[in-house]
Amino acid sequence: MTKVNLAGEKATLLPTLYGRALDAQSPDSILHDTMAYEAVQQIEFDFSTVGLRRGDDTAIALRAHCLDDWARQYLATQSECVVLHLGCGLDTRAYRIDPGPQVRWYDVDYPEVIELRQQLFPDRPGYQCIGSSVTDPMWLAEVKGDVPVLVVAEGLFMYLKEEEGKALVRRILDHFPSGQFVFDGLSRRGAQLQKLNKAVQAAKAKVYWGFDSCAEWEAIDARLHCVSSMSAFDLDDGRLPASFRMTAKVSKVFTGMKNLAVFYRVDF
Template identity: 60%
Template sequence: MPKVRFTGERATMLATLYGRALDAKSPHPLLNDTMALDVIQKIEFDFGASGLKRGDAVTVALRAGHLDSWVREFLAVHPEATVLHLGCGLDSRVYRVDPGPGVRWFDVDHPEVIELRRQLYPSRDGYEMIGSSVTDPAWLAPVPGDRPVLVVAEGLTMYLKEDDGRALFRWIVDHFPGGQFVFDGFSRRAITMQRINKVVQVAGATLHWGIDGGAELETIAPGLRCVTTLSAFDLDGYEKVGAGYRTVVKVARLLPVMRRMSTFYRLEF
């Protein structure tokens, strides 16, 4: 049983893994990520000390499920595409989505994270793992750039420094003929309030890049267009969370500053 001793942003992936597992264990799961439930039983880590409250599992599942739906939409139109899952952590997204035989899927994360993934997840056709920081452009060079690309990044952009994040987007735009980015981002206000984010504080992580709308993302590279912005508080499924959390969501929907704190973006190029 591998002992996991990650710190900083690498440690935050354990909280979201735990959230997906708790959802799978619940009587009425939303995401039903049974592989997450299996994985937490294979590694030695005190998940109770991850900073994630049990009531947050539903929101973890909602967020993951929303990005899964955008991935499926893209692959339905582009059955022969390349998927780059950046900052994949211990997410089983490739198995949940189960892409068809024409899809090349690459999970990218730090070498020590990928080493752990190799111990926990099975191989599958069309699936590769790359051990590298996403901010090192060398990881992209061997990835074929001959197909439309879908870049999916959950819980990544806020941990990047803005210059590094913008450079990452430009490398991908330059490497592929076209495609989409689907990801979540925090506003600048959310970045300034990171001290109240329990998961971030327990992990000893630091948030950097705040994004205040699709217009500023469009300035990263020519031809990059923001086609969808969706507040995390507008996701479907909040009727299934506890009464206290539902109240928070109702208030957040009424206050523009809160509504923009966490947003899902879909960009095309």
């Protein structure tokens, strides 16, 4: 068994891993992420303490599925490119998507997270892990910036301080000729409400950065262009509990509520 001792934003990888593992056991699975289930069986940790509520596993799987689909769509147009999976945690996205041989995939996270990944998951062609905080300006030098890039950031930007996040985005823009960011984000109000999120409370994590629109992201740099955005409340495909579906219906009436959590696709 592999012992885990993580705190703060690093510990938020545990509820998301557990959510995907629970989804994998469901007869109506969304992700079919059996690697997540196998990883949970190998980790010495009481997952009942991560703060998931009923239906959170489905919401976690739907979030991952949305970003997986957007990533696949981009890779279908770029046979040769780099993927930067930022704040990868214990996500098995590289294995779920299984990109082609000309894709160079980098999973980036803190050294202790990468060490844990390497104990749990096998290597694969075209795949490399980088153990570093994503906000450290040095790690990007390990990645050759000669082709377009797909940047995938699930559950990341809200845990960065605003100026750190913007500096990270600009470094990527300067390093690659073109590319796309696919990610989820919280509005300012959504970031404030995370103090009520039981999974965030259990991890003792802090949420810093919220943004309210595509225009705010485009204002980071003139090279950015928002292709699309979608409220997390629009993800429901009928498998979420009734309480989630009711909240989604209410959100369609109140714009501020609908934009508490949003998925973005941004080109440059």
